[in-house]
Amino acid sequence: MSAYNPYDNVLATIETAAKQLGYSPSEYEHIKYPERTLQVSIPVRMDDGSVRVFEGYRVQHSTLRGPSKGGIRYHQDVNQDEVSALAAWMTFKCAVAGIPYGGGKGGVTVDPTKLSKGELKRLTEVFTERISPIIGPETDIPAPDVGTGGEVMNWLVETYSRLRGELTLGVTTGKPVGKGGSLGRVEATGRGVTITAKAAMQALGREIRGATVAVQGMGNVGGISAKLLTEERAKVIAVSDVSDCIYNPAGLDIEGLLTFIADGNLLKDYTGDVERISSKELLEMDVDILVPAALENMINKDNAANIRAKLIVEGANGPVTVEADAVLEQNGIIVVPDILANCGGVVCSYFEWLQNLADDYWTEQAVNQKLEEAVSAAFKSVWEISAEQNVSLRAGAYLIALKKLVEESA
Ligand code: NAD
Numbered sequence: 001m002s003a004y005n006p007y008d009n010v011l012a013t014i015e016t017a018a019k020q021l022g023y024s025p026s027e028y029e030h031i032k033y034p035e036r037t038l039q040v041s042i043p044v045r046m047d048d049g050s051v052r053v054f055e056g057y058r059v060q061h062s063t064l065r066g067p068s069k070g071g072i073r074y075h076q077d078v079n080q081d082e083v084s085a086l087a088a089w090m091t092f093k094c095a096v097a098g099i100p101y102g103g104g105k106g107g108v109t110v111d112p113t114k115l116s117k118g119e120l121k122r123l124t125e126v127f128t129e130r131i132s133p134i135i136g137p138e139t140d141i142p143a144p145d146v147g148t149g150g151e152v153m154n155w156l157v158e159t160y161s162r163l164r165g166e167l168t169l170g171v172t173t174g175k176p177v178g179k180g181g182s183l184g185r186v187e188a189t190g191r192g193v194t195i196t197a198k199a200a201m202q203a204l205g206r207e208i209r210g211a212t213v214a215v216q217g218m219g220n221v222g223g224i225s226a227k228l229l230t231e232e233r234a235k236v237i238a239v240s241d242v243s244d245c246i247y248n249p250a251g252l253d254i255e256g257l258l259t260f261i262a263d264g265n266l267l268k269d270y271t272g273d274v275e276r277i278s279s280k281e282l283l284e285m286d287v288d289i290l291v292p293a294a295l296e297n298m299i300n301k302d303n304a305a306n307i308r309a310k311l312i313v314e315g316a317n318g319p320v321t322v323e324a325d326a327v328l329e330q331n332g333i334i335v336v337p338d339i340l341a342n343c344g345g346v347v348c349s350y351f352e353w354l355q356n357l358a359d360d361y362w363t364e365q366a367v368n369q370k371l372e373e374a375v376s377a378a379f380k381s382v383w384e385i386s387a388e389q390n391v392s393l394r395a396g397a398y399l400i401a402l403k404k405l406v407e408e409s410a
Contacts, residue, residue, distance in 0.1 A: 004321070006085035006296050012322045017398035020391065027406050031091075034084050035068075036060040040130035042108060044123045047116050054123060056108040058131040060140055061087035064408045067138055068104030069094060069346060071145030071174075072127075072152070074120075075295075078107035082296070086145075089317050090346065093339040095401035097378050099350045104140050106131065112147045124152050128159040135160070137170030137357070143349050146219070146295065150176035150186070169356040173349035182352035184367035185345075189315070190224025191368065192344015192375045196336045197225075197289055197313045198232060199379045200393075204311070204334065212287040214238040214309070216245075216279070217294030218267065221315040221342060223258050225291050230254045234289065238282045242294075243268035245282045247275045284308060292319035299324045307333060314338040329392050337394035339401065340382050347374045 011032055018028045042054040057080055060068040070090035073083070083105050091103025108127055112120055134140055144153055153175045160171045169180035177183055184191070198208045213229050213236045215222045226236045235251040243266035246252065253272060260270055283290065283299065286308040292298050293315030299307060304324035312328070313336045314320065320328065320335060328335055348371055355361050362370075386396030 004297050004300070005081050006318050007081045007088070009318060009322050010085050010088040013394065013398055014402065016395060017402045020389065020395065020399060021403060021406075023402075023406060027410075028402065030409065031062065031402070031405055034059050034061045034087055035063060036134065037080065037084065038131060038134055039080065040127065042123055042126045042130065044119060044126060046119055054108055054110050056106070056127045056130065057083040058104065058106040058134060058140070059083045059087040060102070060104045060134065062091040062102040062405065063139075064091075064405055065095060065102050066100035067102065068140040069101035069143070069349065070103055070105040071143045072106040072108070072148050072156075073145040074108050074110050074112040074147030074152070076109060076111040078109045083107045085296075086317055089339055091405070092398060092401040093343050093346055095404045096339050096382065096397050097343040097347050097374060099347060099374075101141075101346070101350065104142075105145070106142055107145075120152070121155050124155040125159045128156045129163065132160055132163050135171060137168060137353070141170070141349070141353060142172045143345070144174040144220070149220070150174060150179075150181060154179050170353055173352040175352070180352075180356055182348060182355055182367055183362070183364035184371065185348045185352055186220065187224045187228070188348030188367075188371055189221045189342050189345030190228055191371060192347065193221065193225040193291060193293070193313055193315045193341055194228040194232060195344065195372055195375045196341045196379050197229065197291070197311070199376060199383075200311055200313065200334060200336050201289070203383055206288070206310075209233040210235065211289055212237050213289045213291065214282050214285045214287045215291045215293055215315075216240050216282060216298060216319075217292070217316065218257065218261055219293065221345075222291060222293030223261060225293060225313075225315055226252075226254045227258060229289070229291075237287065238277065238285055239267070240279060240282050240294075241267045244270075245277045245279055246270060246272075247277045247282070248273060289313060291315045294319070297321055299328070301327070304328055305331070307331070309333065312336070314341045317342065325392070325394060335392065335394060336379075337397050340378055340393065340397050343378060344371055344375050347371055
């Protein structure tokens, strides 16, 4: 059995969309390859005086529609294929969302929970220095992803600005508010997940109010999704993180859980009124909405046939493999694909970048309203083309994106 390679998923999805659009390989072949890949070594002085060398990547998949844009991941499993796949998904996501960016992604193979704050800062400084020749506000703009957040983005801005000799806030998005960040950015991806979940339920003739929800991964995306879905009166009954999965059929105390997590705790230490369940039980739970918001390859050929959720909203990038997608479709399970479901993050990143370039900052209400408009419009166009062509929402989203990319390269 060959090992899972997320880039194979990217290629398969591009091929399907190209066939559906009747494109010849010469029209779309170039979109199958990242434009540029930079691999760097990152020597870091550790607190005990030793030096450890980490591996890092920045991949620019496409600049056809604008500067490449995409997060930086700190995780022990990061590798070049994963970063390339994540970069390609960004290209398609930005095209579906209708924002003038291409796609990029970065990553460092490191478990950030094992490093001190000082070590993480030094790692970020060296990584920034080594990728600095290819990033910049007009060329390639990083953002947070798994294992990174506002603080890492702030260190990145400080290092890049020092190298360039001037404060360059636009080199990254997802910065803390007060350091060039946008109001609403932290919540934007989860907000987009909630907007698309609600829109999908509506389009299916169902109500979000009272719908049962399971969320895999209570990080930035999953945690905010759980919070905002609860505000929409959905009932979040199961959630997980890397350490454990918890369940309460009457609905979990999401506010309490988020405070507990924000204090640096893991779910395995949560002492609220919950049952412990396995990751398999969470994914295969009979719920109205399943939000996988952790990592890739969680719903795959081994468990796809057991999935009982009615609707899957992909908070994470690539949580459902191509093989699993076919099984879910056969079983009538609707999937709101990652490039649509979690596009709220990059849409708000675009707003942040605009605010930085104009040095004009918007209210949170204005940000959220523009976000709602953009994500709802993207959902509507994907839903319509999928219905018209009688294809899945993923296929519909890729039809829209690939068409824009091919037209841009003609
Ligand atoms: P994060 O680091 O804030 O959170 C990740 C969460 O997943 C943590 O709770 C972690 O404990 C959990 N997790 C890790 N492995 C797990 C496992 N095997 N089972 C269950 N839970 C597990 O990361 P994030 O920013 O929320 O990103 C999550 C996903 O969303 C990623 O696929 C990322 O690429 C995608 N995404 C993030 C953004 C963003 O703005 N942050 C935007 C679009 C997409």
